[in-house]
Amino acid sequence: MPSLGSALLALAFFSTFAAASFALLGRNGDRRRIDLSRRLVYAVCGLLTACVVIIELAFLGDDFGFRIVQQHSSIETPTFYKMAAMWSSQEGSLLLWAWVLSIAASAALYSTRNRLRELVPWATAVMMGVAAFFTGLMLFAPDVSPFATLSPAPADGVGLTPLLRHPSMMIHPPMLYSGYVAFTVPFAFAVGALITRRLDSEWIRATRRFALIAWAFLGVGLLLGARWSYTELGWGGYWAWDPVENAALMPWLLGTAFLHSIMVQEKRGMLKVWNACLIVGTFSMALLGTFLVRSGVLQSIHAFGDNTVGPYVLGLIAVVLLGSTALIVSRLDDLRSPKRIDSLVSREAVFLVNNLLLVGLTAVIFWGTFFPLISELFTGTKASLAAPWFDRYTTPLAILLVLFTGIGPLLAWRRVSWASARRVFRVPLAVAAVTLVGLLLFSDAGGKPWALALFVFAAFALSGLAQEFWNGAVARRRLSGGSLPGAMAALVGRNRRRYGGYIVHAGIAVLLIGIAASSSFQTNRDLKLAPGESTVVDGREVTYERPTVRVTDEYLQFGALLSVAEDGGEPVLLRPSRRYFRPTGSGTGLISAYFDGEATSEVGLRAGAGSDLWTAVQPGLGEVQKRVRKADEGFEACLRGAPGTPPQCDVLSGLMRAAAANPALQAPALEQITKLQSLAAERIAGSYLDDDTPATFKVIVDPLVTWMWIGGLIALSGALIALWPSRGRRRGALVRTESDAQKEAKYREIRDAELDHASGKLSDEDFALIDAELRREAVEILDRV
Amino acid sequence: MPVDPDRKRKIRLVSALSVAVLLAVALIYTSFSAATDARQPSELLAGTPGTTAQMNGRVVKGSIHEQGDGIAFEVVDRDGGSQALPVTYTGTVPDPFRGGREIVLTGEVQDGTFVGEPGTLTTKCPSKFTTQNDA
Numbered sequence: 015m016p017s018l019g020s021a022l023l024a025l026a027f028f029s030t031f032a033a034a035s036f037a038l039l040g041r042n043g044d045r046r047r048i049d050l051s052r053r054l055v056y057a058v059c060g061l062l063t064a065c066v067v068i069i070e071l072a073f074l075g076d077d078f079g080f081r082i083v084q085q086h087s088s089i090e091t092p093t094f095y096k097m098a099a100m101w102s103s104q105e106g107s108l109l110l111w112a113w114v115l116s117i118a119a120s121a122a123l124y125s126t127r128n129r130l131r132e133l134v135p136w137a138t139a140v141m142m143g144v145a146a147f148f149t150g151l152m153l154f155a156p157d158v159s160p161f162a163t164l165s166p167a168p169a170d171g172v173g174l175t176p177l178l179r180h181p182s183m184m185i186h187p188p189m190l191y192s193g194y195v196a197f198t199v200p201f202a203f204a205v206g207a208l209i210t211r212r213l214d215s216e217w218i219r220a221t222r223r224f225a226l227i228a229w230a231f232l233g234v235g236l237l238l239g240a241r242w243s244y245t246e247l248g249w250g251g252y253w254a255w256d257p258v259e260n261a262a263l264m265p266w267l268l269g270t271a272f273l274h275s276i277m278v279q280e281k282r283g284m285l286k287v288w289n290a291c292l293i294v295g296t297f298s299m300a301l302l303g304t305f306l307v308r309s310g311v312l313q314s315i316h317a318f319g320d321n322t323v324g325p326y327v328l329g330l331i332a333v334v335l336l337g338s339t340a341l342i343v344s345r346l347d348d349l350r351s352p353k354r355i356d357s358l359v360s361r362e363a364v365f366l367v368n369n370l371l372l373v374g375l376t377a378v379i380f381w382g383t384f385f386p387l388i389s390e391l392f393t394g395t396k397a398s399l400a401a402p403w404f405d406r407y408t409t410p411l412a413i414l415l416v417l418f419t420g421i422g423p424l425l426a427w428r429r430v431s432w433a434s435a436r437r438v439f440r441v442p443l444a445v446a447a448v449t450l451v452g453l454l455l456f457s458d459a460g461g462k463p464w465a466l467a468l469f470v471f472a473a474f475a476l477s478g479l480a481q482e483f484w485n486g487a488v489a490r491r492r493l494s495g496g497s498l499p500g501a502m503a504a505l506v507g508r509n510r511r512r513y514g515g516y517i518v519h520a521g522i523a524v525l526l527i528g529i530a531a532s533s534s535f536q537t538n539r540d541l542k543l544a545p546g547e548s549t550v551v552d553g554r555e556v557t558y559e560r561p562t563v564r565v566t567d568e569y570l571q572f573g574a575l576l577s578v579a580e581d582g583g584e585p586v587l588l589r590p591s592r593r594y595f596r597p598t599g600s601g602t603g604l605i606s607a608y609f610d611g612e613a614t615s616e617v618g619l620r621a622g623a624g625s626d627l628w629t630a631v632q633p634g635l636g637e638v639q640k641r642v643r644k645a646d647e648g649f650e651a652c653l654r655g656a657p658g659t660p661p662q663c664d665v666l667s668g669l670m671r672a673a674a675a676n677p678a679l680q681a682p683a684l685e686q687i688t689k690l691q692s693l694a695a696e697r698i699a700g701s702y703l704d705d706d707t708p709a710t711f712k713v714i715v716d717p718l719v720t721w722m723w724i725g726g727l728i729a730l731s732g733a734l735i736a737l738w739p740s741r742g743r744r745r746g747a748l749v750r751t752e753s754d755a756q757k758e759a760k761y762r763e764i765r766d767a768e769l770d771h772a773s774g775k776l777s778d779e780d781f782a783l784i785d786a787e788l789r790r791e792a793v794e795i796l797d798r799v
Numbered sequence: 800m801p802v803d804p805d806r807k808r809k810i811r812l813v814s815a816l817s818v819a820v821l822l823a824v825a826l827i828y829t830s831f832s833a834a835t836d837a838r839q840p841s842e843l844l845a846g847t848p849g850t851t852a853q854m855n856g857r858v859v860k861g862s863i864h865e866q867g868d869g870i871a872f873e874v875v876d877r878d879g880g881s882q883a884l885p886v887t888y889t890g891t892v893p894d895p896f897r898g899g900r901e902i903v904l905t906g907e908v909q910d911g912t913f914v915g916e917p918g919t920l921t922t923k924c925p926s927k928f929t930t931q932n933d934a
Contacts, residue, residue: 248894381827395836395837397836398853399830400905540890540891613894615894632891632892636865710891
């Protein structure tokens with residue numbers, strides 16, 4: 015099987031070259047060659063799918079002849095984690111990268127198979143170039159072949175490290191990778207557009223969906239990573255400004271900027287240089303994320319030992335950056351737009367501000383992330399920046415972003431008169447003012463000005479969005495009757511991009527409320543309590559009722575039963591614990607190995623709409639460890655048959671002597687000893703219950719943190735609404751030609767303006783002007799057809 | 800008096816750029832002053848005590864024991880080295896912390912012992928892509 019896999023991988027590698035070559039040979043309109051190159055891309059996808067299937071089957075079938083299986087799985091690994099173990103390895107991640115890329119490339123080429131004749135060959139070449147890079151790495155770079163073999167095949171594998179045994183392990187890495195990878199598609203089409211000088215918005219229309227999918231995937235990946243950190247890592251936080259986290263956040267932020275600014279190009283033909291730079295930046299950041307994960311140049315809590323593919327990825331980033339910069343510079347004349355932003359009170363002006371904020375945010379994070387390298391360059395010492403530095407800059411930028419998240423949807427495209435603006439801003443401003451007064455009077459938010467500002471701006475944004483939905487639904491009902499909820503559903507259904515986007519905005523506002531509240535008003539206490547003792551944390555009485563112990567085949571677990579009572583209410587029981595995973599393999603040596611093994615915190619968490627109560631325990635194992643040391647000494651003496659040991663030891667020492675003389679007896683002897691040690695370890699673990707030693711607890715009261723996850727889910731649902739294909743598309747009425755697409759886009763703009771007028775966002779005079787402009791532009795497009 | 804639109808654009812551009820430059824200077828300035836130096840245990844043993852530093856080292860296997868309210872252990876340079884630096888630390892310990900692991904801890908040297916600030920101990924996650932000798 016491994017050789018079949020290698021052969022398929024090699025075939026995929028050559029197919030990427032063939033696809034790129036035929037695409038470029040057919041770039042002057044040779045239909046046959048282009049069709050062939052597209053089919054070759056499908057073939058790459060099929061071949062890589064087969065490779066993934068082979069690896070997955072090897073994992074499921076415990077085929078330890080595969081090195082990747084031996085090092086990342088074991089017979090005892092639960093099936094669920096066997097399936098996810100592929101991407102916990104470096105070679106598996108590379109395969110995942112290449113595979114997802116081949117899927118994205120196939121989908122992109124399928125959806126453009128009848129249009130963009132000039133541009134597609136170049137886009138194909140770029141996507142296949144990247145695919146060739148990653149398949150080539152697996153084939154030629156040292157130690158990263160997913161089909162490396164071990165001979166003879168070991169009987170069992172190392173197993174997946176316990177820390178990664180979290181349900182989100184199944185989806186978090188593929189989500190992040192899909193996000194990184196899907197940005198290749200808009201990048202490739204942008205390069206095609208630049209090379210062929212087809213610089214209107216056709217490449218954007220063809221790839222907008224892919225950018226949005228990439229953005230959504232990356233967002234989900236980030237959120238799942240945060241969730242994993244919160245529930246699995248035992249420190250109670252969800253974000254640490256760690257380089258690897260930042261590496262995923264940066265392309266997401268730039269991608270957010272890109273998704274907004276391409277709308278300006280689509281509708282107004284402006285910001286072309288900016289968009290080209292943004293997609294190059296986003297794609298480079300995605301590659302940089304891959305590089306950071308692989309290279310170990312930065313000190314991160316994620317240790318990614320292998321340094322084998324980092325330099326290659328860095329080379330690819332250099333090629334991408336230099337090539338794209340040269341290309342953009344050489345096309346500057348074609349990229350210049352004759353148009354100007356009409357007014358500062360317009361949606362495109364707000365988008366520009368939001369873009370600057372997002373790029374500024376990315377720049378801050380980039381500087382902070384790479385500061386150790388920068389400081390080494392200038393001062394000779396590697397110095398790093400901690401979370402407070404990041405917070406100082408990102409907090410005000412994020413707060414301003416929320417404000418503009420609210421302002422953007424309230425303004426129409428092109429220009430809005432002050433009178434109309436005043437009308438749409440009235441309600442949100444009033445809500446913001448009420449929120450401000452309410453928070454100052456009835457909460458302690460006044461002491462935290464940043465958080466206060468964020469709450470007020472979020473209230474502004476959310477009420478503005480609610481007003482949008484309300485006005486739109488009312489206008490819709492006026493036109494077509496029916497109930498208000500029905501009108502609301504029809505409104506969203508017919509304008510998915512717009513209202514899906516608004517839902518994303520609402521989700522992000524809610525998410526930031528959760529972040530601001532939980533980071534500013536968190537109570538975080540480290541306590542030392544003996545069984546029976548209690549103390550008060552943030553008005554709650556926390557009692558350490560009793561210690562708990564659990565012994566399973568996989569681990570020894572020491573925990574605590576905590577009861578938490580909130581002024582007179584029914585006490586809540588929480589069970590934080592710590593698991594010590596048993597050593598794997600036979601002949602483990604010492605009993606202490608059972609207590610020194612990989613340990614994970616199991617958090618005792620009670621989530622609530624108001625606040626989360628988060629607890630973790632560090633059991634006091636001092637006494638237990640003393641007993642372990644004594645047991646180890648006794649055991650050793652026993653095996654030696656030292657004088658004064660109990661009579662049962664004679665059997666053991668006899669066994670040892672026999673094993674020393676006869677190698678055939680060694681395996682069963684070791685097995686016996688392991689069994690005895692395991693029993694002793696379990697007995698000692700049980701003694702923890704009677705110890706009465708104090709344990710260290712971390713108790714966190716996290717207000718509103720649940721809303722962070724809820725906000726993320728709201729944003730995701732908004733993205734899905736925006737992505738859902740429109741009715742025409744579903745029926746198969748595909749947009750055939752570029753001019754059709756332009757026509758459709760212009761009609762949509764006219765409908766948007768009509769909706770803005772009907773819902774009161776545009777005054778009669780504004781609407782008359784804009785409508786006339788739009789119709790004139792539509793006629794121009796029709797004339798060209 | 801009507802302002803020439805091109806001139807207006809230029810003024811806007813220049814003021815936006817100057818704001819950006821000012822912010823960038825602030826960013827650069829604060830980053831150099833806020834950063835903590837990263838030091839290896841051997842450098843800390845040789846250097847002057849009493850300055851806050853971020854220590855990157857590897858925990859000596861078998862050196863971890865409870866002491867007072869917290870724990871005490873020894874660290875050596877990441878790539879080995881014979882000089883061991885004693886460390887004390889109070890507070891909760893991250894999951895992957897144990898002998899042989901690489902850690903990052905902020906604190907300062909007092910009387911030959913590195914005293915870690917509570918809550919600053921991070922252990923490198925051994926999770927993904929472990930090398931063979933690590934696994």
